[in-house]
Amino acid sequence: MAITLPDLPYAQDALAPHISAQTLDFHHGKHHAAYVKNLNGLIDGSDLADKSLEDVILAVAGDASKAGVFNNAAQIWNHTFYWNSMAPNGGGAPTGALAEAIDRDFGSFDAFKTAFAQAGATQFGSGWAWLVAVNGKLEVRKTGNAETPLTEDGVTPLLTMDVWEHAYYLDFQNRRPDYISTFLDHLVNWEFASANFAAV
Missing domain, CATH: 3.55.40.20 (Iron/manganese superoxide dismutase, C-terminal domain)
Structure with missing residues (x-):
């Protein structure tokens, strides 16, 4: 099953004026999407193709021969985690x-x-x-x-x-x-x- 680009957890302009819709358009729509496309190309037809994103990362971490797979898979995961680490009207302090x-x-x-x-x-x-x-x-x-x-x-x-x-x-x-x-x-x-x- 191919790795897919997750939707942003909010509208593209929801973090403005702090982070612009233009930044999210490029960052999510171009950079994050490119990691997804690259990873699918790298794992297609391999024994990694049916693994979850997390399992792909863990399977290739530290393997220099699989650096391209790791870099793209980890960037997909990191970015998804980053989108969720922000929220409209965020900030303040935890409770x-x-x-x-x-x-x-x-x-x-x-x-x-x-x-x-x-x-x-x-x-x-x-x-x-x-x-x-x-x-x-x-x-x-x-x-x-x-x-x-x-x-x-x-x-x-x-x-x-x-x-x-x-x-x-x-x-x-x-x-x-x-x-x-x-x-x-x-x-x-x-x-x-x-x-x-x-x-x-």
Whole structure:
């Protein structure tokens, strides 16, 4: 069964003015769609063709001969997770168990925001900033290119922010720190992160 491009979980203009419809048109409709097309071409007729996206990623992670498959599959998964990590009228602060865990593991919500923003700002080149749960404890991580915490035992992704330039360049040009602060203040979907944390 072919891997398909998931729909955005909101209208293309729903994140404006923070992220424009034009950015989502290019980012989802061109970049994300290209990863789907590329992956289907790479796995067609192989023993990976009938696997789920997650199983494809896990099957080829660390295999240099399958780097193209991994990069496209992981980028599909990371992007889908990223779309869900944002919401119209997002931002603010989490509540409930996730808020308590952030205070426990980072010292305060502001300290978490600082750590998350730093991870995004210091990821050299393309990549991702993540909030993850590691055996129940929260950590901020950053990964380069298509790398994903999905491949690490005991690590559960809760939230991600795309820091590839195509995620923000049409709206923020080279001002990655402005994009990061906008993501945290106006876009982050704490309900999604909380649901992921509850499922750990």
